[in-house]
Amino acid sequence: MEISKAQLELVDRQIKRLIAADNFYGKKLKEAGVDGVRTAEDFEKLPFSQKQDLRDAYPLGLMAVPEEEIVRIHSSSGTTGTPVIIPYTKKDVEDWAIMFARCYEFAGITKMDRIHITPGYGLWTAGIGFQAGCELLGAMALPLGPGNTDKQLQMMMDMESTVLCATSSYALLLAEEIAKRGIRDKIKLKKGVIGSERWGEKMRSRIRNELGIELYDIYGLTEIYGPGIGINCKYDTGMHIWTDYLYLEIIDPETGKNVPDGEWGEIVLTTLVKEGAPLIRYRTHDISRIIPGKCPCGSEYPRIDVIAGRSDDMMKIKGVNVFPKQIEEVLSSFPELSSEYQIHISHLDGRDTMRIYVETNGTVDFADMARKVAERVKSRIGFTPLVKVVELGVLPRSEKKSKRVFDERYD
């Protein structure tokens, strides 16, 4: 997906503004000898930015406009060091709400909906993003925030909430509580907008079945506005990304080069119209792929697949980028298998091979099972692994997080 002329012009404008502002990022671009972009080749030469760069700019080094134009800040969690502060102008806040309202519209949500918002309000971007998009759309916001399950369920029944906004784990908790209390018939939910965590198909189908609702995945990160920069539509063929506000690239995390559409890699985002803290080629470390072709909904916005993991977990096998999460997803689609598995990668006779060990009980035919697993893995990642099925309990258990991937090529 090559950068369009209109997108290039916007990036050029962002770069010139950053350099003129002489902020942390403008200085960095100047040091790299960048003064603008005219062609796609120019763009691909632009340096990447990383979370560490944003940390180095703490607290307000990213600010690219005079302070009187900043109306709000948000911060990403500082669990692994210095937090990141993102300043927003009035227009940034409005643009984010426009994108978020569009997300709701793509999910078929209207101003007649009652949107039950459980993500947290505060420094991080979750609750307030769901809220602003809801108000712009004209729906009724129920700003519950997280926690207090009794109150959540009471309000959900009394106010007849029709849309649940939550993390996947909280949506599951609420779904289980609703089942446990036998109040399903008093719940009027029709849709769930689920954000901010990577979640698997097993969890998704549990929430969907327990609550009997349609589920929509919302994508976003604090560094780039927050949640609401993309969502899947009712055809559920991947998340549409709002490329009038962002330029989307998928790169090979090792080489930094763009991968062809359809191949997995790391999501890199460039803001096109952001004022408070524009970001150029920001490496998200989220792994996905562009879904080639057009969505049946007819939208021109490109689609990305579900987030398959973090680029730090990537393995390169036979020249193909593979992520443990992709294998795990395939395995979890077989109810006959336990949750234990091991992946061994080795180099035999000049070729990379992948062996996958899985466990099952004695009621299935091991050879048949191995063949089925190998086929499904091939259709997901593009090559056939060797699958070994073993008896339940054979693979080692550990109190701590079990080691599951063994790369024996460099031993």
Ligand code: ZN
């Ligand atoms: Zn669509």
